[in-house]
Amino acid sequence: MAPNAVAGADTFPKLLVRNAQLYGDRPAVRHKDLGIWQTWTWREALEIVRAYAVGLHNLGVKRGETIAIVGGNRPRLYWSVTAAQMLGAIPVPVYADAVADELAFVVAHADVRFAAVEDQEQVDKIQSVLGRVPKLEMMVYDEKRGLRDYDHSKLRAMEDVIADGRKALADPKVAAWLDKEIETGKGSDPSIILYTSGTTGTSKGVVLTCEGSIKAASDTVAFDKLTETDVALAYLPLAWVGDHYLNYAQGMVSGFCMACPESPDTAMADLREIGPSFYFAPPRTLELLLTRMMIRMEDAGVIKRRMFHYFIDVARRYGERILNGEQVPLSGRLLYALGNVFVYGPLKNVLGFSCVRIAYTAGEAVGPDLFSFYRSIGLNLKQLYGQTEAFLYLTAQPDGEIYSDTVGAVCPNVDVRISEDGEVQFKSPGMFSGYFKDDAKTAEVMTPDGYVKTGDAGFFDEKTGHLKIIDRTKDVGKLTDGTMFPPKYIENKLKFYPNIREAVAIGDKRDFVTVMLNIDLTAVGSWAERNNVVYASYQELAGHPLVYDMLEKHVAEVNRSLAADKVMAGAQIARFLILHKELDPDDGEITRTLKVRRGFIADRYSPLIKALYDGSSEADISTEVTFEDGRKGTISARVKIRDMKIEPTPTMGKAA
Amino acid sequence: MRAVGGPDVAVGDVLLSVENVSLSFGGVKAVSDVSFDIRKGEIRAIIGPNGAGKTSMLNVINGFYQPQKGRITFKGQTRAKMRPHDAAYGGIARTFQNVALFRGMTALDNIMAGRTLKMHANFFWQLLRYGPALREEVEHREHVEEIIDFLKIQEIRRVPVGRLPYGLQKRVELGRALAMEPELLLLDEPMAGMNLEEKEDMSRFVLDVNDHYGTTIALIEHDMGVVMDLSDRVVVLDHGNKIADGTPDEVKRNQAVIDAYLGVAH
Numbered sequence: 001m002a003p004n005a006v007a008g009a010d011t012f013p014k015l016l017v018r019n020a021q022l023y024g025d026r027p028a029v030r031h032k033d034l035g036i037w038q039t040w041t042w043r044e045a046l047e048i049v050r051a052y053a054v055g056l057h058n059l060g061v062k063r064g065e066t067i068a069i070v071g072g073n074r075p076r077l078y079w080s081v082t083a084a085q086m087l088g089a090i091p092v093p094v095y096a097d098a099v100a101d102e103l104a105f106v107v108a109h110a111d112v113r114f115a116a117v118e119d120q121e122q123v124d125k126i127q128s129v130l131g132r133v134p135k136l137e138m139m140v141y142d143e144k145r146g147l148r149d150y151d152h153s154k155l156r157a158m159e160d161v162i163a164d165g166r167k168a169l170a171d172p173k174v175a176a177w178l179d180k181e182i183e184t185g186k187g188s189d190p191s192i193i194l195y196t197s198g199t200t201g202t203s204k205g206v207v208l209t210c211e212g213s214i215k216a217a218s219d220t221v222a223f224d225k226l227t228e229t230d231v232a233l234a235y236l237p238l239a240w241v242g243d244h245y246l247n248y249a250q251g252m253v254s255g256f257c258m259a260c261p262e263s264p265d266t267a268m269a270d271l272r273e274i275g276p277s278f279y280f281a282p283p284r285t286l287e288l289l290l291t292r293m294m295i296r297m298e299d300a301g302v303i304k305r306r307m308f309h310y311f312i313d314v315a316r317r318y319g320e321r322i323l324n325g326e327q328v329p330l331s332g333r334l335l336y337a338l339g340n341v342f343v344y345g346p347l348k349n350v351l352g353f354s355c356v357r358i359a360y361t362a363g364e365a366v367g368p369d370l371f372s373f374y375r376s377i378g379l380n381l382k383q384l385y386g387q388t389e390a391f392l393y394l395t396a397q398p399d400g401e402i403y404s405d406t407v408g409a410v411c412p413n414v415d416v417r418i419s420e421d422g423e424v425q426f427k428s429p430g431m432f433s434g435y436f437k438d439d440a441k442t443a444e445v446m447t448p449d450g451y452v453k454t455g456d457a458g459f460f461d462e463k464t465g466h467l468k469i470i471d472r473t474k475d476v477g478k479l480t481d482g483t484m485f486p487p488k489y490i491e492n493k494l495k496f497y498p499n500i501r502e503a504v505a506i507g508d509k510r511d512f513v514t515v516m517l518n519i520d521l522t523a524v525g526s527w528a529e530r531n532n533v534v535y536a537s538y539q540e541l542a543g544h545p546l547v548y549d550m551l552e553k554h555v556a557e558v559n560r561s562l563a564a565d566k567v568m569a570g571a572q573i574a575r576f577l578i579l580h581k582e583l584d585p586d587d588g589e590i591t592r593t594l595k596v597r598r599g600f601i602a603d604r605y606s607p608l609i610k611a612l613y614d615g616s617s618e619a620d621i622s623t624e625v626t627f628e629d630g631r632k633g634t635i636s637a638r639v640k641i642r643d644m645k646i647e648p649t650p651t652m653g654k655a656a
Numbered sequence: 657m658r659a660v661g662g663p664d665v666a667v668g669d670v671l672l673s674v675e676n677v678s679l680s681f682g683g684v685k686a687v688s689d690v691s692f693d694i695r696k697g698e699i700r701a702i703i704g705p706n707g708a709g710k711t712s713m714l715n716v717i718n719g720f721y722q723p724q725k726g727r728i729t730f731k732g733q734t735r736a737k738m739r740p741h742d743a744a745y746g747g748i749a750r751t752f753q754n755v756a757l758f759r760g761m762t763a764l765d766n767i768m769a770g771r772t773l774k775m776h777a778n779f780f781w782q783l784l785r786y787g788p789a790l791r792e793e794v795e796h797r798e799h800v801e802e803i804i805d806f807l808k809i810q811e812i813r814r815v816p817v818g819r820l821p822y823g824l825q826k827r828v829e830l831g832r833a834l835a836m837e838p839e840l841l842l843l844d845e846p847m848a849g850m851n852l853e854e855k856e857d858m859s860r861f862v863l864d865v866n867d868h869y870g871t872t873i874a875l876i877e878h879d880m881g882v883v884m885d886l887s888d889r890v891v892v893l894d895h896g897n898k899i900a901d902g903t904p905d906e907v908k909r910n911q912a913v914i915d916a917y918l919g920v921a922h
Contacts, residue, residue, distance in 0.1 A: 034801040035813070145806070146864055265811035 010187030011210040013049075013086040015252040017182065020046035023228045023255045029075045032262035032270055040075065042255065048162060050178055052083035055165030059114070059138055059156065063088035063184075066110045066193065070094045070103065070126070071118025073234045073260045076142045076158050078248060080116035081192070085210075086178070088185055089114075092193045092205070093239035096122070102203070104129035106195050110205060110436060111135055116158065119143035123155065187211030193436050194241050196388050205436030206241075206388045216391045216430025217249035219412045223396065224278070224358045228255035231355070232278040235267040242362075245392040246280050271352030279359040283366040286381075289351060290370060311339035312377075319344075319376030324400050344377040353379050360384050360396070367496040368404040375402065383407050385469060389445065389452050390414075391430025395467045406466035416467065417451065422484060423473045424458040425451040457486060459567050468565075477508025483570030485513060487598070490571065493561060497554045498523040502583050504596055505573075506609060512574035514612040516605065517551060518542075518582055524550075539580045539637055548642060551578060555644055563647035572646050575612050577619075579605075580637035586626045608639060617641055668696040670729075671840060671872050672717065677726030679712055686712040687723070688896045694840065699866055700874045701887035701904075705916055708893040710876045711753060714842050717874070718750055719743040731839070744773055749838035751829045753845045753876075759818035763828045766817055767803060770835030771796040803831050806868070807861060823854040830861065834869070841865065843875035847882055855879065859886055884908065892916070 009015045019028065024043040031038050040048070061067065067084045069091050071077050081091040092110045094103055096118065103125055107115065113135050117123055123141055130136065140156045141147060147155065168174050191210040195203045220226075234247040251258045256278070261270040268289075271279075281289075297308050318332040328336075348354050359374075359381045366383065374381045380399065385407035386392035394416055397408035410416045415427040425447060432452075434442040445453045457476045458469040470476065471486035479485050487505040494503040494515065502518035519542050527550070528535060535541040559572045583589040583596070589604065590596050602609060604623060611619030622636035673693035679686045687709045694700045702710050715721040717728065719738035727734050730746060749770070757766050774796065775782070781789035804810055807827050812820060817828055826846060833841055846862065847855045859882055865871050877883050883890060884904040892900040892907055894916040900907050907913055 034798065034805055035810070036801075145868065148867070262810045263808065269811070269814075 010214060011085060011182075011185040011189070012082055012191065012214070012249075012252050013182045013185060015214065016042070016046050016049060016082055019228075019252065019255045026228055026255065027257040028251075028255075029078065030257060030259040030274070031075045032260070032266070032273075035262075037259075037273070045079065049079050049082045049086060050175075051165035051169055052079055052158070052162045053086040053165065053181075054168050054174060054178060055161035055163075056083055056089075056114070056140075057087055058164060058168065059140075059161065061087055061089050061114055065089045065114070066092050066112050068092050068094055068107050068110065068112040068115040068117075069238065070096060070098075070115060070122045071142065071238065072096045072264055073236075073238055073243070074118060074142055075260055077116060077118060077238060078234075078258070078260075080140075080158070081248065084116075085185070085191060086182055088181065088189065090190050090193055090207075092195070093244070094195065095237050095239045097237075100125050100129050104132040106203065106205075107133045107136060110193060110195075113137045115139045117141050120146040123147060123150065185210065187214075190433065192244065194239065194244060194388050204438060204441055206432045207434055207436050208391050208430065209433050212430045212433075213245075213249050213391055214253060215413070216393065216428065217245065217253040219414075219429060220393050220396070221250055221254045223398075223412060226250060226254040226256055226278060226358075228257075230254065230256035230277045230357070231274060232256060232258055232280075233261065233267070233271050233274050233276045234258045235261050235264070235270070236280065241386075241388040241392055242280060246278070246360075249391075250278075268352070272350065273352075275352060275355040277355050277357045279353070279356045281359070281361055282363040283361050283370065284364075286361060286366070286374060287370055290373060293347070293351075308343055311335075311343040312373075314339050315344060315376035315378075316372070319378060320372055320402075323375055323378060323380065324402065340378065347377060348379065356380065358382070362386065362407070365492040366404065369496065371404040385467060387426075387452075387454055389432045389454075390426055390428045391432070393430075394424075394426050394428060394454075397466070401464065401466070403461075403464060403466060406461055406464060406468050409464075409466050415451075418459055419447075419453075421473070422457045422459065422476065424454045424456045424467070424469070426454065427451050457484075462566065470568075479507055479513070479570065480509060480511050481570070484567060485571050486568075489568070490515065490558070490562070490573065491596070493558045494554065499527070499550060500554060502590070502596065504583075504598070504601055506602070506612065507571065510613060513571050514575045514577075514609075515555070515573050516601075516608065516612075517576060517578045519547060519551070519578060521582070538582065539635070542578045542580055543637070543640065548578065548640065551576070552642055552644070559644060559647050569647075573644050574646060575641055575643050577608060577612065577639050577641045579608075580621065580639055581623065581625065581635055584625070587624075611639075611641060670694070671696045672728070672730045674713075674717065675727045675729070677713075677716055677723045677728065679709075679716055679721055679723045685896050687716065687893075689726075690893065690896070690898045691726075692891045692898065692901055694872060694874055695889075696872055697866070697870060698872060698888040699862070699886050700872075701883045701890045702874060702876050702893065703878075703880075703883055703890060703907075704893035707895070708916075709896040710893055711844055712896075713893065714750065714844055714874070714876060717743075718748060718842060744836065747837075747839035748842065749833035749836040749840075750842035751826070751833050751844060751846060753848060755822070755825045755829055757817045757825060757829055757832070760816055762814050762816055763809060763820070763824075763831070764800065764804070764813045766828055767800050767831040767835050768796065770832035771800065773836060799837075800831075800835055803834050806834075806864070807831050823850050823857075826850070826858065827861070830858075830865075834865065834871075837869075838871060841871050841873045843873060843877075845876050845878065847877060847879055855882060862886055 009018050019042040025041050027039045028042040028045040029040045067089050069077055069080050084091045094106050117139055123139060138154055140158050140161050142158050144157055187210050189210050190207045191213050193205045193207050195205050232247050234243060236243040247258045259274045261267045297305060314335045318328050318336045321328050322336055356379060359379055362384045382397040382402060384393055384396040386394045393411045394414055395408040395410050413429050417425050419425055455473055456469050457471050457473045458467055461468050470489040475487060477485040485507040490505040491503040494500050499520055500517055501520035504516045505513060507513035521538055524547060533544060533546055555573050555576050562568045562572050589601055607621050608619050618638055618640045620638050622634050624632055624634050626632050670693045675691045677690050678688045702713060704710050716723050719740045719742055722737055728738060775792060777789035777792050781787050809827055812824060817825055847858050866873055887904060890904055890907045892913050899912040899916060900910040
């Protein structure tokens with residue numbers, strides 16, 4: 001598809017009309033229902049959305065109003081988005097698993113009068129907070145089950161709303177009116193409000209314009225050469241910018257088919273059946289898949305297992321280089337081709353990756369091993385970096401320029417700069433027009449010259465020109481000599497080693513960087529078994545000199561990789577220790593989502609931190625622990641400290 | 657779908673009545689002279705302390721045990737003896753206290769097995785899996801898919817039942833019973849061994865089955881909270897005797913019931 005074919009269509013409803021003309025008989029949406037994949041073509045989708053829009057209008061939805069969309073990836077909910085946009089109303093998707101409290105906040109904050117919801121569960125949830133959302137007048141629901149006996153004065157089934165609209169549309173006057181409504185929509189109108197999940201305080205409603213959204217999506221559609229023949233599986237939360245961008249917006253622009261899974265739990269099986277050509281997965285999902293695969297391989301027969309490991313090893317040596325189009329010896333190519341027949345092909349088939357042309361991952365740091373594993377078996381996995389405020393993409397890795405530690409080159413038409421204090425700032429076509437009803441917060445994130453602050457610290461890699469993200473700006477500290485100290489960046493590098501479960505880096509306002517490590521009992525335990533290291537407890541294993549030796553090697557490798565970056569070279573690890581106990585959410589040391597609580601740890605382990613900086617080679621510590629049943633006890637230990645060699649840097653420059 | 661009744665359809669005529677039933681194994685009296693009825697569209701609970709004869713009662717209704725005395729009337733037909741397959745043909749389905757599924761078969765196949773009685777194609781066609789047998793299988797599969805959707809177990813369709821956690825096995829078993837399109841569904845401790853969340857899910861399904869398919873349900877359950885919330889009427893057994901019968905509230909206040917559960921000073 002030529003990118004300029006979008007010209008003229010500056011809203012999603014107009015794009016839908018265009019797609020119905022261009023790709024009328026091609027599939028627009030698929031959904032597995034009662035075990036069978038149902039398909040709607042672009043023409044059918046347009047017909048349904050038109051009927052739905054008229055139905056909603058008859059219920060009283062007006063231009064400029066907001067409509068909450070609550071539920072999972074179901075065709076009718078996506079159509080609710082387009083139908084609302086057709087009337088000039090603004091869809092506000094809400095996470096299906098949001099608790100009633102969060103739901104009430106968004107619905108109330110966005111002044112929602114109408115809500116399109118998935119099923120009884122969501123209806124119940126909204127009804128439980130009706131008191132807090134006085135403006136809500138009407139809910140339409142997709143799944144009828146269990147709702148038969150509800151009071152229908154404020155409830156309608158989507159099916160009925162669409163049927164009503166269809167009847168009304170038989171009148172040519174109504175059809176003409178709707179055509180005019182679609183025409184009235186302007187590119188500068190707000191297209192959607194996406195509420196950020198709110199890891200930092202309450203959630204904010206990011207307002208995106210029609211034109212901006214479409215421009216941004218057009219750029220990446222061209223970048224990845226997506227066409228109407230592509231297929232994507234929409235299995236990520238509907239309310240998340242990623243789903244709205246990758247599936248909804250890109251699908252509308254390129255005309256590709258979006259497949260909705262049968263249920264959230266069947267996504268993996270559905271993936272295999274659909275065989276998408278465009279795929280996105282957060283690193284956590286990729287990790288889960290890999291682990292599951294490895295466990296199943298261990299259960300396989302001897303021949304299969306040996307074949308698997310042999311060819312995975314071949315893939316490790318040549319796979320990525322072949323994918324990147326580099327020089328590979330003929331023998332390597334032959335072996336890889338053989339491996340493709342016996343291992344990689346079947347493996348990708350089982351995972352549903354057989355047809356994947358472009359795969360992305362983003363959201364958090366991805367381990368280099370994990371990343372290269374998927375690439376080595378021939379999956380074109382790439383990283384991107386983006387934000388809701390930017391309507392997703394800021395940078396993405398172009399084909400052939402893939403580095404596991406960068407998030408890629410700046411996307412076309414996007415302007416990214418690094419501020420004085422290391423913060424990534426951007427201007428992009430899809431840039432948001434502001435936070436809904438919150439000018440103060442909008443002003444906070446905008447620079448005077450119109451850039452948006454991301455809150456992430458990063459820098460451009462000198463060799464590749466790609467962006468590297470290191471941490472949230474507010475977490476980045478400085479050593480006493482002014483070197484930038486990004487704790488999470490260092491910790492992530494350490495945590496990529498299977499032996500290291502958790503790491504805490506210390507260094508803000510100190511002379512040098514030190515780390516406290518947690519070993520991974522499973523990984524180190526199995527290593528100990530193989531190497532005849534006898535231990536009775538976690539504490540004993542953690543303090544074992546051989547374990548220290550092993551981790552010392554890991555830390556040294558991390559130092560070497562830090563030294564390779566001019567900006568990071570000063571933040572090498574000078575000393576480390578292995579903690580005598582696991583960091584535990586029950587003790588308040590890490591959050592339930594496994595994020596390190598720095599302040600608390602600094603306080604609790606102050607004797608150890610003191611020892612790390614006063615040069616002593618060991619320290620005593622005694623900490624209170626909470627057992628599973630709530631009883632408390634204390635653990636005392638003598639923890640050893642190791643000194644590390646600081647790698648010389650090629651250019652001993654310091655960060656600005 | 658085939659919604660027949662529902663709570664708004666008032667609980668109607670007597671579907672099944674048990675009159676003066678006695679059952680003993682040698683010298684042990686499992687059930688003695690018990691009478692009660694189950695009305696169309698209701699959820700009827702049978703409760704009682706351990707060894708009260710609840711499961712025996714269910715087995716009598718189901719035709720698995722033959723009572724020495726008494727009569728059972730189901731849909732107006734009185735039988736001295738009811739055999740399990742008569743019961744099944746007549747529209748009585750059940751689940752078991754200890755899950756009784758085909759462990760090596762997938763959830764889908766297990767539920768399909770519940771359609772066996774409705775299969776009419778002869779052995780020859782079934783062997784070929786062609787013609788009428790194939791058409792029939794497609795029809796049954798559609799019905800089974802609706803049940804899978806209803807019980808929200810799409811993700812385990814192809815998983816051998818033996819690999820499933822207990823709570824899901826119970827759900828598959830309920831699915832198999834539903835596949836028979838029963839008029840009367842007997843549930844023997846559907847929530848035994850479940851955690852709170854699984855219990856809530858199961859309760860929701862029991863109510864939905866009653867509402868959506870209009871199925872009459874008789875269940876044995878130990879969790880009093882569940883019984884009081886779900887059932888329309890409760891019959892209480894103790895040592896094989898009926899000691900109370902009525903709405904949950906009535907039963908809760910009944911002194912004999914309180915004594916049976918808490919014990920009395922002699």
